[in-house]
Amino acid sequence: MLRGITRRDFMKGMAISGAAVGSAGLLAACGSSTSDSGSQESQTQNSSETQASSSEEQTASASEFTYPMDTDVTLTYWCELNNNVSANFASLGDTPFGQQWQEETGVTIEFQHPPANQGSEQFSLLLADGDLPDMMEYAWMSFSGGPEKAIQDGVIYELTDIINAYCPNLKAYLEENPDIDKMVKTDEGHYYCFPFIRGDERLCNTIGLMLRQDWLEELNMEVPTTIDEWHDVLVAFRDEMGAESPFSWEYTMGSLTDANPFAYAYGTCRGFYLGEDGTVHYGPAEEGFKQYLELFNQWYAEKLLDQDLATLALDQVSAKITSGKAGAAIGWAGSRMGTWLNAAIQTNPDYMLVCAPYPTINKGDTPQMGQIDNRYPNQGCVAITTSCKDVEAAARLLDYAYSDAGHMLFNFGIEGESYEMIDDYPTYTDLVMDNPEGWSVAQSLSAYIRGNYNGPFVQDIRYLEQYYTYETQKESAEIWGATNASKYKVPPITPTTDESKEYSTIMSEINTYRDEMSLKFILGDESLDNFDKFVETLYDLGLERALEIQNAALDRYNAR
Numbered sequence: 001m002l003r004g005i006t007r008r009d010f011m012k013g014m015a016i017s018g019a020a021v022g023s024a025g026l027l028a029a030c031g032s033s034t035s036d037s038g039s040q041e042s043q044t045q046n047s048s049e050t051q052a053s054s055s056e057e058q059t060a061s062a063s064e065f066t067y068p069m070d071t072d073v074t075l076t077y078w079c080e081l082n083n084n085v086s087a088n089f090a091s092l093g094d095t096p097f098g099q100q101w102q103e104e105t106g107v108t109i110e111f112q113h114p115p116a117n118q119g120s121e122q123f124s125l126l127l128a129d130g131d132l133p134d135m136m137e138y139a140w141m142s143f144s145g146g147p148e149k150a151i152q153d154g155v156i157y158e159l160t161d162i163i164n165a166y167c168p169n170l171k172a173y174l175e176e177n178p179d180i181d182k183m184v185k186t187d188e189g190h191y192y193c194f195p196f197i198r199g200d201e202r203l204c205n206t207i208g209l210m211l212r213q214d215w216l217e218e219l220n221m222e223v224p225t226t227i228d229e230w231h232d233v234l235v236a237f238r239d240e241m242g243a244e245s246p247f248s249w250e251y252t253m254g255s256l257t258d259a260n261p262f263a264y265a266y267g268t269c270r271g272f273y274l275g276e277d278g279t280v281h282y283g284p285a286e287e288g289f290k291q292y293l294e295l296f297n298q299w300y301a302e303k304l305l306d307q308d309l310a311t312l313a314l315d316q317v318s319a320k321i322t323s324g325k326a327g328a329a330i331g332w333a334g335s336r337m338g339t340w341l342n343a344a345i346q347t348n349p350d351y352m353l354v355c356a357p358y359p360t361i362n363k364g365d366t367p368q369m370g371q372i373d374n375r376y377p378n379q380g381c382v383a384i385t386t387s388c389k390d391v392e393a394a395a396r397l398l399d400y401a402y403s404d405a406g407h408m409l410f411n412f413g414i415e416g417e418s419y420e421m422i423d424d425y426p427t428y429t430d431l432v433m434d435n436p437e438g439w440s441v442a443q444s445l446s447a448y449i450r451g452n453y454n455g456p457f458v459q460d461i462r463y464l465e466q467y468y469t470y471e472t473q474k475e476s477a478e479i480w481g482a483t484n485a486s487k488y489k490v491p492p493i494t495p496t497t498d499e500s501k502e503y504s505t506i507m508s509e510i511n512t513y514r515d516e517m518s519l520k521f522i523l524g525d526e527s528l529d530n531f532d533k534f535v536e537t538l539y540d541l542g543l544e545r546a547l548e549i550q551n552a553a554l555d556r557y558n559a560r
Contacts, residue, residue, distance in 0.1 A: 067400060068106030073393045077382075078126070079137035081113040082453050084446035088439065095447045100414055104405065107397045127155065134388035135398070137455070140193050141378040144504065146494040147192040156383040157391065159191035166395040169402035170194065173458065183376040183492050187556040194398040196380035196454040200461035201481075204373040207259050208480035210337050211328035213354035213472070215241050223356050226363050227265055227295065234304040237327035245306035247299070248317050248326035252310060252515070259330060263292040264369035264485075265359045270514070272550055273369070273488045280490060280550040284514050285538050290531045293521045300522050310519055318343075322351075333476035334452070334467055335442060341470055342440070354472050355479045370483035374492055380454030401457035410457040413448030428466050441467065493553035503549045506542035513541060 077092075085092060092098040093111040102109050112133055114122035126132055132155070140147045140156075151158045163171050174181040184195045198204050211233070216223065219240055224230040234246040263269055268288035275281040283289050299305045306312060306326065320326035322344040331337065337353055344351040358367035384394045400406040412419040412426040419426045428445070435444040445452045451463035468474045495503045517534050520526035 065396070067396075067403075067405070068104060069393065069396060071106055071393055072108075073390050074108040074110055075135065075388070075390065075394055075397065076110045076112055076133035077135045077137070078112045078114075078133040079380075079382075080119040081116070082446055083116075084440075084442045084453070086116065087443050088437075088447065096414060096417070097409070097448050097450065100409060101400075104409065105397050105400050107393055109397070130387075132385040132387040134390075134394050135382050135384055137380060137382045139378045140381055140383055141492060141494055145497045145500040146186070147383075148186040148188055148190060148494070149497040149500065150383070151186075151190060151192060152497065154386050156192060156385050157388075159193070159384070159395075160189075162384070162391060162395050163191055163399075166392050167399035167402075169399050169406070173197075173402050180375055182557070182560050183374065184381075185560070186494065187496070187553075187560065189560070193381035193383045194401070194456035195376050196456060197458045198373060198375045198377065199458040201375075202461055202477040203459055203464060204375065205371070205477050205481035205485075206332050206334070206373075206464075207330065207371040208333070208358065208476060209261050209328065209330050209356040210333075210353045211356055212237070212241075213352040214350045215327055216354070223354055225357055225359060227262070227359050227361055229363075230262075230359055231299070231304070234299070234328065235302070238302075238304060241324070241327060243325060243327045244303075245308070245320050245326040246304045247328045248306035248312065248320050249329045249331065250312045250314055250317055252519070253313060259371040260292070261330060261358045261370070262295060263289065264367065264483075265361055266291045266295075267368060268292060269369060270518070272490050274490055275488075280547060280554055282538070282543060282547060284518070285535045285543060290528065293518065293531070294528055296522045297524060297528065301524065305522075310523070324348075328356075333473045333480075334464075337473055337476070338467075338469065339440070339442075341472075352472065355476045357479050358483050367483040368485075369488050370480065370485035372481075372483070372485040372489055374489065376492055377454075378492060380450075380456060382456040398456055401455070407458060407460065409449075410455065411449055411451035411460040411463050418445075418448035426462060433466070433469070441469065490550075490554070491557055493550070493557045495549050495553050499549045499552070503546060506546045509541045510538055510543060510546065513537060 079092070081089075081092060085095060089095050091111045091113060093102075093109060098109065098111065123136075123138060126136075136156075140150065143150045143155075145153075147156075150156045159167075163174075174184070180195075180197055184193070184197075185191045211223075213223075215237060216233070219233075219236050221233055221236060222229075224233045237243040237246040258269070258271055260270060263283070266288035268283035268286050270283055270289075272280050272282055296305065300307075300309065306317075306320070308316065317326070317329060318340060321329050322340050329336070333355070337355075341351070341353060358370040360367055382398055384391060384398075388394050401410050408415070408426065412428070413432070415421065415426075417429070418432050419428050421427070432444040432448060433441060435441075437444075439447075442452060445463075445467065449463070450457065451459055452467055464477075465474070468476070494500075517526060521528055521531070521534075
């Protein structure tokens with residue numbers, strides 16, 4: 001039987017660093033750090049012997065541990081409910097996945113979900129209240145002040161000792177993958193969450209350009225690879241195929257806003273990137289960004305870009321791309337390309353989309369920049385809060401996902417139900433690939449796995465190999481991944497607690513100004529003769545200081 005340890009017991013036995021629990025009047029002792037000014041400078045011989053004995057007992061306990069746990073504990077787990085889940089279930093706990101996770105671990109989980117699109121607001125309210133769920137799934141690098149601040153403020157536990165004591169599966173994975181290990185801790189060397197990890201580089205290239213292949217064939221045109229070829233194709237889509245919005249995507253909304261393949265062609269982007277000199281640069285302040293804006297200003301005037309660019313939402317883009325009002329877009333190979341193909345083919349059997357590489361200026365050049373995720377993308381990561389009274393149960397519950405059995409559950413679901421092993425390959429069944437209830441593949445997968453979005457586990461490439469049902473989707477990773485984008489990707493760095501507030505204030509103003517002016521330049525409401533003034537204003541708003549903070553964070557990251 002697992003012991004329902006209190007926070008006081010756990011802090012005393014494990015000497016967890018950084019988690020000061022105000023409600024209990026506790027001060028956390030120093031963990032792995034030897035320079036914490038709040039820790040004692042010396043330990044008595046008796047205390048050292050006690051800790052050594054405790055460590056030996058924990059090691060023995062870990063080696064003897066098996067699932068399911070013999071416990072009657074109920075733990076609370078807060079997370080936003082994925083849209084593909086909420087289409088058919090009110091809670092993750094109602095899904096076959098959620099029920100199976102509880103059965104295999106022996107822990108009862110009370111899932112708590114904020115209302116749709118209110119995750120950030122509800123997260124802030126919970127923090128203000130102070131009575132937190134036991135576990136919280138959140139983009140913890142986005143916490144105000146960074147994850148180290150969350151530890152210092154006593155919001156979440158520092159996990160180093162917890163992982164050593166109760167998480168052999170995650171510990172082994174991080175030891176075997178030092179590049180990932182570097183990503184999932186703070187500059188101070190503190191672990192703070194059970195991370196979502198993309199287990200294969202191909203899982204990092206899931207967004208790119210797509211356009212109507214059947215139109216290209218009818219026009220006797222090739223898939224465009226350069227900016228000039230794209231211009232010719234979009235003109236033909238407008239003039240020959242009757243597309244009123246040749247290129248359409250939600251330019252101002254959602255995560256696709258940052259993935260702009262035409263800006264990449266000019267060696268820039270709308271955010272931060274690593275320059276050739278190994279330091280962090282801000283794309284909108286550079287000449288390449290002006291060239292991109294000039295291109296889009298021209299294309300918008302020629303009606304090659306959707307004239308509703310400033311207000312487009314996903315449902316509008318979907319309607320246009322499937323009806324023939326638009327001929328090209330940018331998006332995910334799964335949730336966009338696959339969804340659009342399924343919808344359009346029902347009424348137009350000849351409808352087909354094809355992936356296009358990230359464009360270059362000169363024919364035959366290798367694309368340099370492109371969309372790519374870090375292996376640790378700051379999504380779906382779970383922290384144990386200091387409100388949790390059974391830290392061992394929470395840690396072992398979460399560590400299960402990094403075990404062999406947990407890996408199969410999170411990526412493939414329940415054997416004999418959602419998948420079967422065929423020639424040593426976990427193969428999804430018709431229950432998820434051709435759901436009898438008429439659910440989409442994404443919805444039926446989401447009932448049984450978390451592999452098709454994120455969560456505290458290592459994502460398996462074999463999920464993606466099956467999720468992509470069209471050949472054109474299966475080609476996407478190779479086509480979109482044929483860049484040097486990783487060279488320019490800023491790793492998961494974080495400002496210090498002191499820097500964070502200053503940085504957030506600066507970038508809030510800069511990003512707002514950037515977005516307003518970029519749209520004005522594209523729509524022609526502002527002359528590009530004023531670009532130098534635009535850059536000057538970015539620096540007036542504090543860009544130089546923001547770059548200093550980013551580069552200092554990069555230096556600390558490289559020193560981890």
